[in-house]
Amino acid sequence: MIAFVIRRLLQSVLVMLTVAFISFALFRYVGDPVLIMLGQDFTQAQYDTLVSELGLDQPFYLQFAKFIVAALQGEFGISYRLARPVAQLIMERLPATLELSLVAAILALCIGVPMGVYTGLHRESWLSRFFLTISLIGVSLPTFLIGILLILIFAVQFGVLPSFGRGDVVKFGTWSSGFLTTSGLKALVLPAVTLSLFQLTLIMRLVRSEMLEVLRTDYIKFARARGLTNRAVHFGHALKNTLVPVITITGLQIGGIIAFAIVTETVFQWPGMGLLFIQSVNNADVPVMAAYLLLVGFFFVAINLVVDLLYYVVDPRLRVDRGAASGH
Amino acid sequence: MSLKRAYRAALLAGAMAIGLVAAAEAKPFRFSVSGDANTLDPHSQNAGQVTLILRQIYEPLILRGKKLEMIPGLATSWQSVEPNRWRFQLRRGVKFHDGSDFNADDVVFSIKRALLPTSNYSIYVDTVADAVRVDDHTVDIVTRIPDPILPDKLSSVFMMDKEWSEKNNALRPQNTREREEMFTVRNTNGTGPYRLTSRESDVRTELARVDSWWGWENKGLNDGNVTQITFRPVGSDATRVAALLSGEVDFVLDPPLQDVARLKQSLRVLEGPEVRTIFFAMDMHRDELLYSDVKGKNPLKDIRVRKALYHAIDSNAIHTRVMRGQSIPTGTFFPPQVNGYIKSEDVRLAYDVERAKKLLAEAGYPNGFEITLDCPNNRYINDEQICQAVVAMWTRIGVRAKLNAMPLATFFPKIQKDDSSLYLLGWGVPTYDALYSFQSLLQSRDGQPGNGIWNYGRYSYAEMDRLINIMKTELDSAKRTAAINAALKIYREDVPHIPLHHQMIPWAMRQTVNTVHMANNQLEVKWVKVD
Numbered sequence: 083m084i085a086f087v088i089r090r091l092l093q094s095v096l097v098m099l100t101v102a103f104i105s106f107a108l109f110r111y112v113g114d115p116v117l118i119m120l121g122q123d124f125t126q127a128q129y130d131t132l133v134s135e136l137g138l139d140q141p142f143y144l145q146f147a148k149f150i151v152a153a154l155q156g157e158f159g160i161s162y163r164l165a166r167p168v169a170q171l172i173m174e175r176l177p178a179t180l181e182l183s184l185v186a187a188i189l190a191l192c193i194g195v196p197m198g199v200y201t202g203l204h205r206e207s208w209l210s211r212f213f214l215t216i217s218l219i220g221v222s223l224p225t226f227l228i229g230i231l232l233i234l235i236f237a238v239q240f241g242v243l244p245s246f247g248r249g250d251v252v253k254f255g256t257w258s259s260g261f262l263t264t265s266g267l268k269a270l271v272l273p274a275v276t277l278s279l280f281q282l283t284l285i286m287r288l289v290r291s292e293m294l295e296v297l298r299t300d301y302i303k304f305a306r307a308r309g310l311t312n313r314a315v316h317f318g319h320a321l322k323n324t325l326v327p328v329i330t331i332t333g334l335q336i337g338g339i340i341a342f343a344i345v346t347e348t349v350f351q352w353p354g355m356g357l358l359f360i361q362s363v364n365n366a367d368v369p370v371m372a373a374y375l376l377l378v379g380f381f382f383v384a385i386n387l388v389v390d391l392l393y394y395v396v397d398p399r400l401r402v403d404r405g406a407a408s409g410h
Numbered sequence: 411m412s413l414k415r416a417y418r419a420a421l422l423a424g425a426m427a428i429g430l431v432a433a434a435e436a437k438p439f440r441f442s443v444s445g446d447a448n449t450l451d452p453h454s455q456n457a458g459q460v461t462l463i464l465r466q467i468y469e470p471l472i473l474r475g476k477k478l479e480m481i482p483g484l485a486t487s488w489q490s491v492e493p494n495r496w497r498f499q500l501r502r503g504v505k506f507h508d509g510s511d512f513n514a515d516d517v518v519f520s521i522k523r524a525l526l527p528t529s530n531y532s533i534y535v536d537t538v539a540d541a542v543r544v545d546d547h548t549v550d551i552v553t554r555i556p557d558p559i560l561p562d563k564l565s566s567v568f569m570m571d572k573e574w575s576e577k578n579n580a581l582r583p584q585n586t587r588e589r590e591e592m593f594t595v596r597n598t599n600g601t602g603p604y605r606l607t608s609r610e611s612d613v614r615t616e617l618a619r620v621d622s623w624w625g626w627e628n629k630g631l632n633d634g635n636v637t638q639i640t641f642r643p644v645g646s647d648a649t650r651v652a653a654l655l656s657g658e659v660d661f662v663l664d665p666p667l668q669d670v671a672r673l674k675q676s677l678r679v680l681e682g683p684e685v686r687t688i689f690f691a692m693d694m695h696r697d698e699l700l701y702s703d704v705k706g707k708n709p710l711k712d713i714r715v716r717k718a719l720y721h722a723i724d725s726n727a728i729h730t731r732v733m734r735g736q737s738i739p740t741g742t743f744f745p746p747q748v749n750g751y752i753k754s755e756d757v758r759l760a761y762d763v764e765r766a767k768k769l770l771a772e773a774g775y776p777n778g779f780e781i782t783l784d785c786p787n788n789r790y791i792n793d794e795q796i797c798q799a800v801v802a803m804w805t806r807i808g809v810r811a812k813l814n815a816m817p818l819a820t821f822f823p824k825i826q827k828d829d830s831s832l833y834l835l836g837w838g839v840p841t842y843d844a845l846y847s848f849q850s851l852l853q854s855r856d857g858q859p860g861n862g863i864w865n866y867g868r869y870s871y872a873e874m875d876r877l878i879n880i881m882k883t884e885l886d887s888a889k890r891t892a893a894i895n896a897a898l899k900i901y902r903e904d905v906p907h908i909p910l911h912h913q914m915i916p917w918a919m920r921q922t923v924n925t926v927h928m929a930n931n932q933l934e935v936k937w938v939k940v941d
Binding site: 114160164233237244350357365 | 817
């Protein structure tokens with residue numbers, strides 16, 4: 083077990099380094115931050131001074147090494163665009179993204195699972211067909227379009243929900259939360275729905291197919307033969323057994339939700355990390371982009387690690403197989 | 411005892427009454443644009459989105475009126491006392507938002523701060539050698555050469571408090587090299603009509619009216635009743651428009667053009683020209699173009715080819731189709747708001763495909779040639795669409811232009827390395843004087859500060875250079891205007907650019923909002939009146 087964790091941790095470090103390297107290599111093509119910093123009027127001398135002061139005239143590998151060493155100390159430099167420390171900027175934006183992702187994930191689970199169960203049990207009903215059609219829309223319509231449509235309906239037509247921003251937030255130290263104010267909660271609705279829609283349909287379709295699979299198995303027939311109620315059969319036996327893959331997928335999707343939040347955050351001007359990233363791309367703000375990509379890479383790696391470990395704990399077969407294999 | 415109680419009750423009632431009156435008069439104003447100010451340091455970044463916020467808080471010596479004319483601001487009068495010396499009389503009794511007095515030391519400090527290497531406002535003080543305090547309310551600014559337009563330029567330099575800057579270690583304009591945040595990035599102390607009350611970059615900026623501002627008394631300086639400003643940038647065009655339609659913001663400075671017609675149905679849209687001209691610039695220096703199939707010579711050096719490309723453009727089609735009426739076609743390279751503009755030189759070459767073909771044939775390209783057009787796609791209004799339309803028009807005369815459209819972050823580095831044969835550029839004139847455009851865009855690049863720094867086609871014409879040098883130092887305004895007019899004539903006849911149009915900038919707002927449309931695309935909240 084411990085060897086497994088250590089091996090996975092080492093692999094994670096390698097993945098992170100690769101992410102850092104690729105993103106760093108790509109930044110040479112996003113544009114010249116120095117020109118953007120200098121504005122419309124400058125001399126060649128000013129340009130050269132700034133380049134050397136930022137260390138951009140050094141060879142690539144040296145810049146990369148410096149970046150990694152600084153990043154290991156939690157030092158990501160200062161944003162070219164906002165002239166503020168990158169770590170501070172990201173910490174300011176992190177709560178918005180995490181709260182949005184959390185709500186979106188909960189929405190996706192709490193609506194997706196029951197819908198999946200229903201469509202699995204009542205395959206022919208009109209409601210199931212309706213759900214499936216809706217889910218097709220969720221899968222096929224791009225996020226930004228869904229966001230704009232929701233804004234058009236709920237903000238412009240009915241005027242019940244705000245079209246952008248995060249509403250009022252309450253601060254706890256460095257964390258800012260929108261959960262505790264009415265305007266914060268209202269502002270959360272549209273972005274969370276937009277962000278969750280894709281995951282919701284994914285989970286619903288997954289649960290549905292798993293349910294259909296499980297309902298055909300022998301132990302369900304035995305459970306029915308034992309005279310158990312439908313409720314006990316469906317939820318106690320069938321659903322329980324479909325949840326293992328659902329939990330795995332959901333775990334992996336949380337990383338995806340955080341990363342996909344970029345589009346949703348842009349549409350709703352949600353002041354999270356994704357919006358910060360997009361604004362940084364437009365300004366060739368390399369330090370912020372590098373830090374963001376590293377952080378998202380870290381989230382993915384961490385979630386993957388946790389999911390792997392959970393698998394190891396939850397699924398007894400994994401342990402038995404490995405034990406048997408090492409016995410030979 | 412009871413007397414005291416009665417007195418207290420009366421006091422309380424009075425306070426409540428005042429509170430009620432104040433509440434009745436509170437006029438909040440919420441506005442939005444696509445991007446936030448990157449910094450609030452007054453001398454760090456010379457960009458529209460920065461000055462949009464700064465100008466509500468800070469003030470220059472000389473303000474701009476509704477027609478962009480110069481009006482006394484922190485300086486009540488100014489005159490050239492010697493060829494190299496301007497004298498400014500300062501307004502008395504002006505206070506900064508922290509309560510300290512505004513005086514000559516603050517002006518000297520601010521001018522010198524704008525001169526420092528980390529300042530991005532050096533174009534406005536490029537001729538300044540020194541700023542000297544004469545007495546508490548008089549300042550002399552000494553220039554290296556006679557500078558006839560120094561007051562015009564100083565209308566863009568904001569005044570800071572010396573003591574406040576010293577106390578907060580903000581003696582230099584902020585720069586990113588320091589690896590630490592300067593106090594001025596998020597804190598302000600100006601003399602203007604509004605003061606900063608809260609700031610969260612990219613999210614929300616709040617300003618409150620300064621009741622003691624010196625200009626509220628003067629009706630020529632303000633027309634507004636806004637007590638509270640909330641500024642929230644929204645990057646997505648569709649969302650910004652939605653926020654305006656749903657009443658979450660009162661004003662949008664940059665509504666997308668395609669929505670303007672629809673917005674007009676329910677909202678107020680102010681349309682007006684911007685001091686920004688869109689044109690095509692060409693490589694007129696290389697002996698062989700970089701991105702063309704013409705070998706051994708540069709067709710763009712031939713005036714007949716330049717005229718042919720010009721004749722081939724149907725500016726009316728671009729005006730009606732691409733710009734949806736939001737442009738003013740022009741034959742010159744700065745708009746009427748700029749000092750030196752003359753109507754008689756603002757004449758386009760006619761749209762004439764046959765003539766264009768004939769000129770090309772005369773120049774030795776009867777079958778046209780191939781060339782690449784570099785074009786930004788997120789900098790000017792409908793920039794990429796303009797390029798697409800023009801490429802199609804050029805095809806009609808046989809010029810096969812390949813369109814290379816890219817975001818500004820890659821476009822500008824490319825042209826700034828002289829790595830372009832033909833590119834689209836939009837040029838604004840922050841000094842409102844023709845010199846700025848001539849010097850940056852058309853003077854020979856001789857290494858002197860400011861000369862030809864945006865002349866990436868490396869146009870060079872001795873007579874033009876001579877006229878530009880006159881513009882720089884001639885204090886006699888009649889002679890100076892004559893030089894500008896002569897240079898504009900060369901511009902029209904020698905075709906160093908292919909001009910296209912002045913950009914129009916619609917502002918959209920709720921019906922309850924009244925304001926003045928400013929051609930510098932800068933909202934002045936002191937002019938805003940909310941019903």
